Amino acid sequence: MKAIGLTNYGGPEVLRPIELPLPEVGPGEVRIRVRAAAVNPVDTIIRAGHFAGKDGAIPVAVVPGMDVAGTIDAIGPDQPAGFDLEVGDPVIGFIVPDGTHGGYSQQIVLPSESLTRKPPTLTFPEAASFLSNALTAEIALEALNLKPGATLAVTGATGAVGGYLVELASQRGLVVIASASAAEKDLVQGFGASIVLDRDADFAAGVRVATEGVGVDALADPAILTDQVIDAVTDGGQIAFFLPTDVEPGRGISVFRSYVMQSSRRHDVIERLARLAGDGKISLRVAGRYPAVDAAESHRRLEEGSLRGRSILEF
Structure with a gap:
């Protein structure tokens, strides 16, 4: 072979x-x-x-x-x-x-x-x-367990994991705030982001402005910005990290550390994501x-x- x-x-x-x-x-x-x-x-x-x-x-x-x-x-x-x-x-x-x-x-x-x-x-x-990237996004959203109407910030929204986070989160009824370059703003809005911030600006500061100083309920950080974006999250909120990091956010913020290999036998999710892909509901x-x-x-x-x-x- x-x-x-x-x-x-x-x-x-x-x-x-x-x-x-x-x-x-x-x-x-x-x-x-x-x-x-x-x-x-x-x-x-x-x-x-x-x-x-x-x-x-x-x-x-x-x-x-x-x-x-x-x-x-x-x-x-x-x-x-x-x-x-x-x-x-x-x-x-x-x-x-x-x-x-x-x-x-x-x-x-x-x-x-x-x-x-x-x-x-x-x-x-x-x-x-698509599968490993969409599975990474879906398992993180499952762990965050946000209710419809909750706010989620996503870094790296033009990347594969980030794009699926935006799409799958918006399908769950979440309000998504993401970052992109001016040239890719339409792409990220097409994924379902409610607010798209300039990728070259201070993301945490932009999120705070967009949420009137409150911060988002949760942050997913596939761009691996870690401590640069923690201030985007409200006290007692949640963060999903996608590579090992020693960062501890404090302020009562809980952390989900993603490791998609542990979900390799989640046939229910694998089957559902394939169906979404086949139906054109994820990019x-x-x-x-x-x-x-x-x-x-x-x-x-x-x-x-x-x-x-x-x-x-x-x-």
Whole structure:
């Protein structure tokens, strides 16, 4: 089986084609013949060795990749109740990458709870482009548990996670305050933001003005601004952080620390997000398509910045 992986950490150039044994399918699992795999920022962190405990010598090849779309080519025994997929069915899957187990592979084995049927309205690249980011946003909103009419501030609203936060929050009836450049204000308003602030201005100060000094009920911070934006939140409010941070906001503000890998088997949410995508109710942004062998170039492009949407590797 062909995959794209690395045997030493470093820049994009360490990614190369490798050969791996065909993974066997076990109880409650499904094997997917991958047609498309998304390139996410987490993949670049894995590749560079920036995860604690994952930055030393590599005993076996590492294969990045969290989002895939393809077709089922094997089904294991003892499937969960309600499982109704068959060999040949097109599916979308979410992967917890570990060692050689990553989405940049011709074939990948997943728990059945980690995948769902691909909506027929989506191409394979589109189907691979959204799940981990939309799941990250939805799990954060679920944890914040805001009622309709509550206020949510979102940093990085033009990014993938930020964009889904705005869309999914507005669908919940939340009042969303987000930031964007002047050129992307219409985009973020189209996601459902009620107020769009200038990205280059002081976000916390702008939120305070927009809320008449009160602050928002909650802040989601996928732009990783942390202590720069805490003042946007009212006393006793909430913040969702999306990378590890030691920041403690004080003022009775509670913190949700997002780690989407823990939700890899939330089949209920995975299925619902796929349905929303298929119905056109969340945005799908494919920034570019690359043959899998050009994974290094896709990583270089991502690290250059200003990429809107996800690059897709095709197998």
